[in-house]
Amino acid sequence: MKKFKAHTSTCPIVHIMTYIGGKWKPIILGRLLNGAVRFGKLAVQIPDISRKILTEQLKELEEDGLIIRHSYNEKPPRVEYELSEIGQTVIPVLMAMTELGSKMHEAITEYKRSVIRGH
Amino acid sequence: MKKFKAHTSTCPIVHIMTYIGGKWKPIILGRLLNGAVRFGKLAVQIPDISRKILTEQLKELEEDGLIIRHSYNEKPPRVEYELSEIGQTVIPVLMAMTELGSKMHEAITEYKRSVIRGH
DNA sequence: ATTGGCAGTAACGTTTATGTAACTAAAAGC
DNA sequence: GCTTTTAGTTACATAAACGTTACTGCCAAT
Numbered sequence: 001m002k003k004f005k006a007h008t009s010t011c012p013i014v015h016i017m018t019y020i021g022g023k024w025k026p027i028i029l030g031r032l033l034n035g036a037v038r039f040g041k042l043a044v045q046i047p048d049i050s051r052k053i054l055t056e057q058l059k060e061l062e063e064d065g066l067i068i069r070h071s072y073n074e075k076p077p078r079v080e081y082e083l084s085e086i087g088q089t090v091i092p093v094l095m096a097m098t099e100l101g102s103k104m105h106e107a108i109t110e111y112k113r114s115v116i117r118g119h
Numbered sequence: 120m121k122k123f124k125a126h127t128s129t130c131p132i133v134h135i136m137t138y139i140g141g142k143w144k145p146i147i148l149g150r151l152l153n154g155a156v157r158f159g160k161l162a163v164q165i166p167d168i169s170r171k172i173l174t175e176q177l178k179e180l181e182e183d184g185l186i187i188r189h190s191y192n193e194k195p196p197r198v199e200y201e202l203s204e205i206g207q208t209v210i211p212v213l214m215a216m217t218e219l220g221s222k223m224h225e226a227i228t229e230y231k232r233s234v235i236r237g238h
Numbered sequence: 239a240t241t242g243g244c245a246g247t248a249a250c251g252t253t254t255a256t257g258t259a260a261c262t263a264a265a266a267g268c
Numbered sequence: 269g270c271t272t273t274t275a276g277t278t279a280c281a282t283a284a285a286c287g288t289t290a291c292t293g294c295c296a297a298t
Contacts, residue, residue, distance in 0.1 A: 004142070004167065012217045013149050013213065013216050013220055014220070015224035016216045016219060016223065017142065019223065019224075019227065021140070022255080023123070023136065024256095026132045026135075026136060027130060027133060027136075030130070030132050038275090039275055040273090040275075048123065049256095050256075050257055052257075052258085052277080052278095053255085053256060053257075056255095056256090063231075064230075065227055065230035065231070071275090074274095075263090075265040075266075075273090075274085076266085076274040077273095079274085079276085086227060086230060089219060089223055089226070092215050093212065093219055094132065096211050096212045096215045097131065097136075097212055098131045098132055099131075099211075100131070100208060100209065100211065101130070101131020101133070102131045102134065103208065104134060104138065104205065104209070105131070105137075105138075107205050108184055108185075108205060111183075111184035112183075122284090141285080142286075143286095157244090157245090158245055158246080159243085162245095168286095169286080169287055169288075170245080170246070170247095171247080171286090171288085172285085172287075174245080174246060174247080175285095175286090190245090193244095193295095194295040194296080195243050195245080195296085196244055196245055197245085198246085
């Protein structure tokens, strides 16, 4: 998410978008709702994200303190990610998004169809 | 918002992000919570958005049916934007974001300070 | 005749975000 | 000794998103 200039940062929505904006972050966070998940599993559950991007996004989320990275010193390595206390506070937003998601998609799809039909 | 590939689109969160993702859309929608607002006023209320981007984003929101554009044929022209019925359904998400926004920003700021202090 | 306000548009440039492909280490299993 | 597995990294490239500046048409007021 591109940085905002100082002024806009009085808006609370701006703040959230700074932390969970971007294409993949809400999706990743959504996968962590039910507890820790390891890197490889995330990659499988979100097939269209490249490993590089996944790594990057996880790193950012970790730096912002939204998730915690547990690295077990095993061979082959095992790394798990889970929501931190701060990260848990995003759950209501994610829930609201999830609830609305499919409904809205249908509504908009239908709306667009009606526009094409011409009103 | 960059397009998602077909596969990920089973995720409801992806859907919302397709429509209200992006740097400015949630902010614009947030400004329309209390009824129609004209273009110039939006530009003033969101000073860091350029008029071009504002225009673009509004157009996208309109195409997706989230907002309605009322153009009054006056001189000088007057154009107002307001949430459509579909757009209204996003309100819970925006509310959740707003509620969380400042809280989370403080928490994260504090967290980062503590990291710098070294744990 | 000039200025100002409104809601844009056009041309152009920059910055982020995202993607691909190839590569790494180290132990365990065959 | 070769392959597999995991969680990455590196180098490189593209695509979206965002931004700046300058410009438009029209009427009303100065």
